Amino acid sequence: MFSGDYEKEFRYLFREKTISPDPTVYIFISSRAVPSDAPPGHENWYVMINVPENTGQDWDALIAEARQNIVEKINRMLGTDIERHIVSSSVADPRSIEADTASYRGALYGLSSNNMMAAFYRHPNFRRSIKGLYFVGGSVHPGGGIPLCLSSARIADSDIAGNH
Numbered sequence: 001m002f003s004g005d006y007e008k009e010f011r012y013l014f015r016e017k018t019i020s021p022d023p024t025v026y027i028f029i030s031s032r033a034v035p036s037d038a039p040p041g042h043e044n045w046y047v048m049i050n051v052p053e054n055t056g057q058d059w060d061a062l063i064a065e066a067r068q069n070i071v072e073k074i075n076r077m078l079g080t081d082i083e084r085h086i087v088s089s090s091v092a093d094p095r096s097i098e099a100d101t102a103s104y105r106g107a108l109y110g111l112s113s114n115n116m117m118a119a120f121y122r123h124p125n126f127r128r129s130i131k132g133l134y135f136v137g138g139s140v141h142p143g144g145g146i147p148l149c150l151s152s153a154r155i156a157d158s159d160i161a162g163n164h
């Protein structure tokens with residue numbers, strides 16, 4: 001469910017370091033494909049929005065406001081009253097992601113990749129100075145996301161096999 005003004009949404013994120021009042025909302029319901037992912041008669045909604053890096057914002061206030069905006073948007077777009085169907089919910093935010101995974105400011109994809117040179121700054125899959133040490137995954141070459149992580153594994157595997 002896209003924001004009415006996608007560019008403005010990103011101004012909120014990168015300039016104001018806050019959440020757009022009209023966020024783009026991504027929803028994934030795995031129990032539609034795998035029914036055992038949710039209790040019988042229920043669904044597991046994974047609802048995600050874009051948020052800024054953790055720079056010490058009042059996340060509890062931002063989350064409360066965003067939750068209300070998301071619920072209103074879902075209700076408006078689906079013609080429903082989603083709140084009354086919610087049995088339980090939990091929230092991950094840049095604070096908890098940072099605390100749980102040690103990622104800088106809660107970054108999901110390692111180093112910022114917002115400029116032309118970013119691809120060249122990614123950490124390589126090996127280190128010349130320490131023979132036998134390899135790196136694989138979303139924060140190293142070639143980048144984040146499952147397809148690139150699998151490429152990363154293939155490259156590291158090939159390096160280990162001596163093809164580097």
Ligand SMILES: Cc1cc2nc3c(=O)[nH]c(=O)nc-3n(C[C@H](O)[C@H](O)[C@H](O)COP(=O)(O)OP(=O)(O)OC[C@H]3O[C@@H](n4cnc5c(N)ncnc54)[C@H](O)[C@@H]3O)c2cc1C
Binds near residue numbers: 137139146
């Ligand atoms: C909210 C969100 C949505 C995403 N959506 C998508 C999407 O739709 N499509 C897509 O392609 N990508 C998506 N991604 C990106 C993708 O999930 C990641 O790029 C990818 O999972 C990274 O893989 P990884 O193996 O590097 O790290 P991870 O998948 O994080 O695996 C690292 C593992 O190491 C474990 N670990 C950490 N420390 C230790 C330790 N000391 N000892 C032992 N184990 C340890 C962790 O528990 C974890 O299981 C999303 C990411 C997030 C956070």
